[in-house]
Amino acid sequence: MKPASPLHQVRSLAWRARRAVSGAAWPGRRREGAALRDRFQSAELVRCGRGVRLFCWLAIALLAVSAVNSYFQEPALFVTLLRIRTASACLVGVLLALLRSRLGRRRPRELALLLVLVLALTFHALALADPGQADVQYDRMNLVVLGLAVLVTWSPAWAAAACGTMMAVYVVGMLTAPRGPAASEFAQHLVRLLATSIVTIGATAIQERRRWRALVNLRALVNARVESRATQARYQLLIDTAGSAIVVISPEHRILEFNREAEVTYGWRRTEVLGKDYLELFLPAERRPVVAKMIQRILAGQMVEGFEGPVHARNGEERTILWNVRPLHGAGNQALGIIGVGQDITERKRAEEQIRQLNEELEARVAARTAELRASEERAREHQAQLAHMLRVSTMGEMAAALAHELNQPLGAIVNYANGIGFRLRDGVLAPDDLREAVTHIATEGLRAGEILRRARDFVRPSETNREPADVNRLVSDAVRLIELDARRSAVRIGLSLDPDLPLAEIDRIQVEQVVLNLLRNGLEAMADVDPEHLDLSVQTRACTAESVEVTVRDTGIGMSPATKERIFDPFFTTKSGGLGMGLSISRSIIEAHGGRLWAMANPDRGMTFGFALPVRQPGEIRAA
Secondary structure, three states: OOOOOHHHHHHHHHHHHHHHHHHHHOOOHHHHOHHHHHHHHHHHHHHHHHHHHHHHHHHHHHHHHHHHHHHHHOOOOHHHHHHHHHHHHHHHHHHHHHHOOHHHHHOHHHHHHHHHHHHHHHHHHHHHHOHHHHHHHHHHHHHHHHHHHHHOOOOHHHHHHHHHHHHHHHHHHHHHOOOOOOHHHHHHHHHHHHHHHHHHHHHHHHHHHHHHHHHHHHHHHHHHHHHHHHHHHHHHHHHHHOOOEEEEEOOOOEEEEEOHHHHHHHOOOHHHHOOOEHHHHHOOHHHHHHHHHHHHHHHOOOOEEEEEEEEEOOOOOEEEEEEEEEEEEOHHHOEEEEEEEEEEOHHHHHHHHHHHHHHHHHHHHHHHHHHHHHHHHHHHHHHHHHHHHHHHHHHHHHOHHHHHHHHHHHHHHHHHHHHHHHHHHHHOOOOHHHHHHHHHHHHHHHHHHHHHHHHHHHHHOOOOOOOEEEOHHHHHHHHHHHHHHHHHHOOOEEEEEOOOOOEOEEEOHHHHHHHHHHHHHHHHHHOOOOOHHHOEEEEEEEEEEOOEEEEEEEOOOOOOOHHHHHHOOOOOOOOOOOOOOOHHHHHHHHHHHOOOEEEEEEOOOOOEEEEEEEEEOOOOOOEOO
16 A cells, blocks of 8 residues: 655644644534524624723723833833834724724624734834833733633634734744844743743633533523423423313322313312312212222322222212323332323213113013014914914805715715615625625725815814924825815816925915915816816926925916906905905915915916915925825
């Protein structure tokens, strides 16, 4: 690596020196900002002007005192010395006048340099005029230099300039004097002046640094006070505008803070309660020991949340407050008190109580109304069952002739077999095998007649609603058997299409069989005036979805008009001369009570199709046979 040149090293040292001097003269100015530096400069100018004016007056006084002294000690040179002192005093007076002007207020340091120059020239002239007093005059130059450090407020750079001016005047004056001084005296005075200058510059730097630090500290103190006031204002604003009551209590139960919301809640002003005992002021006597123990637990470090407690307001009203309480700690974890943040929940409690009472009243009304609805529903169900039973009885009455004809066949067969046995017994030609055959036929026909009567009895018998898994295919088959004789008399062909995999349905078998029989009878009646070749009645069962089964009855009758179709399920609406108009209405009520639906639609060719869908039973493995 190439070594640095001597010139480069000198420049580096000079740059470091300037940086050090600048840092010593302006410690931290860049961090403080331009505003603070401007204020410091303005204050420095004012102090400098004041100090220079004082220095001018002291210089004039010094010239006057030295003039009086020379009058007594050196009367021969008095006039010469007086002229020099007078001229110097006049120049100082001019500088004093300039210091009071606008120029002096803006440039006091420059005028101070002129003052130093005037005094240095004055003392050198006095030394040349009176060589015997030269040492005194040069000592006075040192006095001037020290006075600069004490009286004039400026920077070390200006102090260095003033000391340099004084030393330059001394050196130049001594070198250009007619009679040069002895080398020892010259060196002695120069060293003394140089030492005094160094002390002056150092003292000036120290004083400026102190002034700067004082200003910075003052500004920091002012800012801290402003920030403290702002923080206090923000804290008080936060406390006062909080939506909760905030109360700070000392360990002795004295109130230390009481915000605006607390004033509204308690009815007391902050100034009226500060310093008073919280327990005695706001709590009933029986609750004070409990709350006092709780305060001690909180001071020990416990936190309380969701504590509901009653307090007495100023107007005597008892209010309920929901408290969240924390301990307050100072230096060294010392307990200073507790702070409680409370919400006035009095109105909420009243509203909750009113809501509770209203809920109880509503529940009572709902229970009563539910009981009424259940009773009404039960009465409607009983009424529907009665209507359904009447309809079944009416239907069976209309079918009485067909039942009589159907019963006549097994009864006639029984009579014939009985007469035949009687004739053969009378003739004595009855063989045991013939008797056994005849008795078997009689029993068979008797069972047949009994089955006919059983179906009729089960159909018309009033019964309780009893829903159970039922085979819809068997139910449809039983209904077809009941209507089959009427169908044969009317030459109507009944076709069955039963789904063998039909699931069981959760139904009342008698009621649904009544619906099927009613639809079959309506189909027969709709084909009363139809040509014999078109007398077809089709019954179909199928599983329409995984959750329902469907039964449809299709006839080839004359159909019905759209207006009739719209009203076909209305109560007491009928197209038959002797009908009640209740069959389809009751049928729809039965199907809807089972959770299904009943419908009617016109066939594309002729006639109508009536159908209903029923929900199946809960999933299982049982299937229709």
